[in-house]
Amino acid sequence: MKKILLSLVLSLFSFTTVYASDPCACLPQCVSDPFIYAEYLYWNASSDQLHFAATGVIVNEAGKVYELNNTWDSGFRIGAGARLFASPFRVSTDWLYYYTNDDEFVTSNMTLRSTLASPNGLIPVQYADANWYLRINSIRLNLDYQIQTSCPLILTPRVAIRGEWIKQRFLVNYEASIPVIGNTLPFVQNGQKYWGIGPESGIDAFIPLWRCLSLYSDCSFALLWGNYTALLLDGESNNATDDIDRPNFTQLQPIARMAIGFSWEQLWCSCYHLNIRAGWEGNVWFSHVHQMVSAGELSAFIDLGSNLTTSGLVVRGTFSF
Secondary structure (H helix, E strand, O other): OHHHHHHHHHHHHHHHHHHHHOHHHHOOOOOOOOEEEEEEEEEEEEEOOOEEEEEOOOOOOOOOEEEOOOOEEEEEEEEEEEEOOOOOEEEEEEEEEEEEEEEEEEEEEEEEEEOOEOOHHHOEEEEEEEEEEEEEEEEEEEEEEOEEEEOOEEEEEEEEEEEEEEEEEEEEEEEEOOOOOOOOOOEEEEEEEEEEEEEEEEEEEEEEEEOOEEEEEEEEEEEEEEEEEEEEEEEOOOOOEEEEEEEEEEEEEEEEEEEEEEEEEEEEOOOEEEEEEEEEEEEEEEEEEEEEEEOOOOOOEEEEEEEEEEEEEEEEEEEEO
16 A cells, blocks of 8 residues: 555656646647637626716716616636647637626615706606616637747637627616606616627737646737617606617627636646636727617707726636547
């Protein structure tokens, strides 16, 4: 038994010594390696226009603006791929799903006023109850090429076709402190549906640090052609509802992504490869949120375009065989 334990210790010592002297020893050597991977996402989503109430006649006056405190929610990304005919090219596909739901309730001894509608925004309210939900579905078809410029640095440029479906709703319920028949504001609801498709390009970088531990970074930029549907429901206390439905419109949607973290590689029998990553990822959809504010007439609106951002923890496991 002692001899077996001693041989195991010596084998482990020789294994770690080789990897410590050769940081590239952890990298996969197979020329054909199908792979699958899964990512756990723990993100915070936010937008610039999630305020719903304020003290003061208008937002710019002295007082406090109340907005949603964005919560953290989970999502996932799964994918699979393989090398093309024993070449440095790899083809893969992946699907991302993320959902978040945030609530905020505000009541104050001071007079609250709606920031989402005018002239109803001048009507004082006793409380405001806001809810925002966001659902993201994203699918990509990727083609990448691994470039090993030197052992301490590996670059992987890639191109992709990306498709997305994003749905949002921002609903605020109010209770007026001074009933004004026909001019109070029980609720305001902003809704938006979006789908888009277009090219994406990016590059991954790996820098070995110690043994099988590496530093990785991943950045990309996408430009999607997308279709939007935006809707504003403005409900009044006399049970009337003003629907301001903007017709479908198209827009080029730029998207930026950046990720950085640490990576651990493990090989078995030369051709079984495990990679574990943990890091931070941030995404920005520029001018994506087309939230509308009533301008006081049934057919008029003000489009408050703002960015949509997600950021947070990413943990990924990849298995190649």
